[in-house]
Amino acid sequence: MLAAAPTLAxxxxxxxxxxxxxxxxxxAFGYFPVLxxxxxxxQPWRDLAAMPGLWRSATVSLVTGLVTAFVALAAVAAFxxxxxxxxxxxSVQHLVSPLLSVPHAAAAFGLAFLLAPSGWxxxxxxxxxxxxxxxxxxxxxxDSLGLTMMAGLIVKEIPFxxxxxxxxLPQIRPRDYAATATSLGYxxxxxxxxxxxxxxxxxxxxxxxxxxxxxxxxxxxxxxxxPTNPAPLAVRLVGWMNDPDLKMRFVASAGALLQLGVTAAxxxxxxxxxxxxxxxxxKLRVSxxxxxxxxxxxxxxxGAISLAAFAVIAGLALLALWSLAGYWAFPDALPHSLxxxxxxxxxxxxxxxxxxxxxxxxxxxxxxxxxTLACLEFETRTGARVKGRALMILYxxxxxxQASFVFGLQLSFLWAGLGASFGTLVLAHLVFVLPxxxxxxxxxxxxxxxxxxxxxxxxxxxDNLVFWCIRMPMALAPIxxxxxxxxxxxxxxxxxxxxxxxxRWPTITTEAIALASGGDRRVIGVFAFVQMxxxxxxxxxxxxxxxxxxxxxxxxxxxxx
Amino acid sequence: xxxxxxxISIRLAGRELISLTASIGPGEVLTVMGPSGSGKSTLLAFVxxxxxxxxxxxxxxxxxGQDISQLPANLRRTAMLFQDPMLFPHMSVGENLLFAVRAxxxxxxxxxxxxxxxxxxxxxxGFFGRDxxxxxxGQKARAALMRVLLSQPKALLLDEPFSKLDTDRRSKxxxxxxxxxxxxxxxxxxxxxxxxxxxxxxxxxxxxx
Numbered sequence: 001m002l003a004a005a006p007t008l009a010x011x012x013x014x015x016x017x018x019x020x021x022x023x024x025x026x027x028a029f030g031y032f033p034v035l036x037x038x039x040x041x042x043q044p045w046r047d048l049a050a051m052p053g054l055w056r057s058a059t060v061s062l063v064t065g066l067v068t069a070f071v072a073l074a075a076v077a078a079f080x081x082x083x084x085x086x087x088x089x090x091s092v093q094h095l096v097s098p099l100l101s102v103p104h105a106a107a108a109f110g111l112a113f114l115l116a117p118s119g120w121x122x123x124x125x126x127x128x129x130x131x132x133x134x135x136x137x138x139x140x141x142x143d144s145l146g147l148t149m150m151a152g153l154i155v156k157e158i159p160f161x162x163x164x165x166x167x168x169l170p171q172i173r174p175r176d177y178a179a180t181a182t183s184l185g186y187x188x189x190x191x192x193x194x195x196x197x198x199x200x201x202x203x204x205x206x207x208x209x210x211x212x213x214x215x216x217x218x219x220x221x222x223x224x225x226x227p228t229n230p231a232p233l234a235v236r237l238v239g240w241m242n243d244p245d246l247k248m249r250f251v252a253s254a255g256a257l258l259q260l261g262v263t264a265a266x267x268x269x270x271x272x273x274x275x276x277x278x279x280x281x282x283k284l285r286v287s288x289x290x291x292x293x294x295x296x297x298x299x300x301x302x303g304a305i306s307l308a309a310f311a312v313i314a315g316l317a318l319l320a321l322w323s324l325a326g327y328w329a330f331p332d333a334l335p336h337s338l339x340x341x342x343x344x345x346x347x348x349x350x351x352x353x354x355x356x357x358x359x360x361x362x363x364x365x366x367x368x369x370x371x372t373l374a375c376l377e378f379e380t381r382t383g384a385r386v387k388g389r390a391l392m393i394l395y396x397x398x399x400x401x402q403a404s405f406v407f408g409l410q411l412s413f414l415w416a417g418l419g420a421s422f423g424t425l426v427l428a429h430l431v432f433v434l435p436x437x438x439x440x441x442x443x444x445x446x447x448x449x450x451x452x453x454x455x456x457x458x459x460x461x462x463d464n465l466v467f468w469c470i471r472m473p474m475a476l477a478p479i480x481x482x483x484x485x486x487x488x489x490x491x492x493x494x495x496x497x498x499x500x501x502x503x504r505w506p507t508i509t510t511e512a513i514a515l516a517s518g519g520d521r522r523v524i525g526v527f528a529f530v531q532m533x534x535x536x537x538x539x540x541x542x543x544x545x546x547x548x549x550x551x552x553x554x555x556x557x558x559x560x561x
Numbered sequence: 562x563x564x565x566x567x568x569i570s571i572r573l574a575g576r577e578l579i580s581l582t583a584s585i586g587p588g589e590v591l592t593v594m595g596p597s598g599s600g601k602s603t604l605l606a607f608v609x610x611x612x613x614x615x616x617x618x619x620x621x622x623x624x625x626g627q628d629i630s631q632l633p634a635n636l637r638r639t640a641m642l643f644q645d646p647m648l649f650p651h652m653s654v655g656e657n658l659l660f661a662v663r664a665x666x667x668x669x670x671x672x673x674x675x676x677x678x679x680x681x682x683x684x685x686x687g688f689f690g691r692d693x694x695x696x697x698x699g700q701k702a703r704a705a706l707m708r709v710l711l712s713q714p715k716a717l718l719l720d721e722p723f724s725k726l727d728t729d730r731r732s733k734x735x736x737x738x739x740x741x742x743x744x745x746x747x748x749x750x751x752x753x754x755x756x757x758x759x760x761x762x763x764x765x766x767x768x769x770x
Binding site: 383449451454455457458459461463466469470474476550552553554555556 | 609610611613614633635636637641643645647649650651653663692694709712714718
């Protein structure tokens with residue numbers, strides 16, 4: 001049983017991707033009998049190439065991936081370099097950690113409410129500073145270069161990279177290295193970049209790749225904030241996939257392969273950039289330059305990360321405010337009145353999507369946690385350790401763009417006679433939550449003191465008893481945190497829910513995105529607030545349950561505080 | 562009851578760490594001494610059945626005449642005490658003891674009585690519902706010993722269990738452990754780097770490394 005767990009995990013992680021890619025590749029070359037494609041041909045590619053603005057769409061996607069990853073990584077690296085082991089660092093850490101659980105779409109809506117010409121920032125300075133009494137006709141949100149979309153992605157990827165880097169940091173004893181460099185006269189930031197960063201970067205590299213892949217193929221954030229004429233490639237793909245004309249499915253498949261190529265190209269460009277940066281870094285390292293006057297750079301780095309956190313938090317507050325707003329005319333900074341009317345009106349519409357979101361998230365989480373625990377327990381019993389290549393498989397669903405294989409997965413479900421069912425939807429979510437559960441649970445599991453289990457074993461307890469009574473309850477807090485992460489990831493899934501659910505399994509997320517084009521801020525506020533609130537409740541439960549269960553067990557609280 | 566170590570040889574990457582033949586009679590103590598890194602804890606891991614797969618080992622461990630070398634750790638009846646008391650932090654002191662009491666005919670109240678009696682014996686009367694974290698170092702050590710004894714072991718393996726106690730407590734706990742082992746006629750394999758432990762144990766001494 002247990003011995004099958006690693007195989008099962010690999011099947012869940014890699015299986016749907018391989019099947020999905022295959023079922024994308026075949027129709028991309030004209031062959032897919034279920035859709036009437038009996039012969040291989042290049043017609044889908046010719047049709048794809050004829051799509052207006054295709055290259056611009058692809059370029060926007062490529063650039064978005066690279067710029068988002070670069071800016072987010074630079075902000076995180078500079079802040080760590082300038083402020084590690086300071087009080088400010090710890091407070092930012094506490095501020096940023098919860099932001100990881102905010103779904104991308106909710107953060108993007110919040111940013112739109114903040115930055116739009118009729119948004120809150122403009123209201124704050126109007127009409128006093130600007131003289132505007134009606135919103136200017138500026139294309140801030142949906143700008144054609146995709147800058148706002150990139151901003152929306154950057155503010156969400158900063159917490160992700162920050163926390164990944166933070167987890168990797170202790171293993172490389174940053175304090176000792178930084179102190180050594182400082183004692184040689186290097187500035188704090190220069191010392192960090194010369195000594196700690198070269199060890200840290202390889203450990204977070206896969207996460208950076210995941211950011212590039214995600215940003216270059218994102219759909220929900222792009223719908224909310226991205227350019228529209230033409231839209232980024234992934235957004236256009238979804239349009240073709242849902243086109244009533246079945247022929248468009250072939251074009252969509254070719255487009256999905258193009259998306260795979262765009263993301264791969266972004267990754268290749270990034271790797272070339274890594275090489276160049278590495279060369280420059282080596283030159284600088286032996287140049288003897290100390291960069292001791294770094295105060296401006298430090299202030300900028302703290303400002304950048306605070307600005308990102310502020311943008312997300314202010315945006316979320318605006319979502320809440322809009323959902324409660326009565327009459328709120330431009331350019332008033334605050335609504336005239338607060339009311340529960342919008343909530344009351346939307347409650348019936350919220351019910352079913354809410355139930356589906358919770359049920360799918362819960363089911364996927366339970367399965368993902370079970371598979372992960374089985375794998376870890378198998379490792380513990382056999383003394384095996386997951387090595388580099390297995391870790392690549394773990395990152396596979398985070399690096400292969402969703403838009404490139406989820407459509408193929410839908411087609412293969414169709415071909416296998418499995419329609420849009422609860423089971424297929426949970427399976428699709430499982431692919432994306434399992435990596436996060438494994439990534440967040442592995443480290444705390446390995447950190448547990450093996451002597452507890454040995455003590456139990458030597459008293460006659462079987463391995464199964466030790467698992468259920470010792471190892472698992474002692475790891476309750478990290479297990480629940482992993483489950484909360486998993487639930488948050490599931491809640492945030494847009495594309496797999498939309499495609500695999502085929503519109504029959506609406507979730508809070510798909511409903512919220514569907515509202516984006518309508519622009520009713522009060523209703524969007526309600527749905528986005530619920531989308532943000534669900535993961536938050538998950539984390540609240542993950543914090544409260546161990547606190548209550550171990551209220552009278554001091555060492556259990558200290559261990560995970 | 563006796564514990565026999567018959568031509569035990571433990572190797573790491575081809576290098577022999579330990580080579581030992583010994584016999585420990587009921588209530589006797591064999592003290593294995595050596596600096597850290599000499600492999601003395603590895604010997605205990607081997608006897609208890611927790612040897613890391615990186616090591617290779619040969620030889621036979623017999624407990625009460627039965628070869629236990631191939632048995633899984635939980636069937637060996639070689640109870641182990643570590644440097645730290647390792648009381649399970651998510652259970653009360655009483656639950657820690659009940660975890661050790663063997664199932665079978667000991668049902669309900671009888672199991673509880675066994676645990677309470679063990680607490681009395683260790684001078685921990687009334688500690689059943691306590692959080693282990695609230696116990697002093699000496700109290701934890703005694704609770705850990707009682708827990709191990711409740712599992713009805715046939716031998717006791719001690720991995721420097723006194724090294725973290727302060728000096729005046731150390732000798733008391735040490736005497737308590739050896740006394741309990743003697744009463745129950747348990748063979749004891751003690752690993753330590755403290756010569757005072759060996760003196761107090763008063764049995765055979767083997768020095769490694």
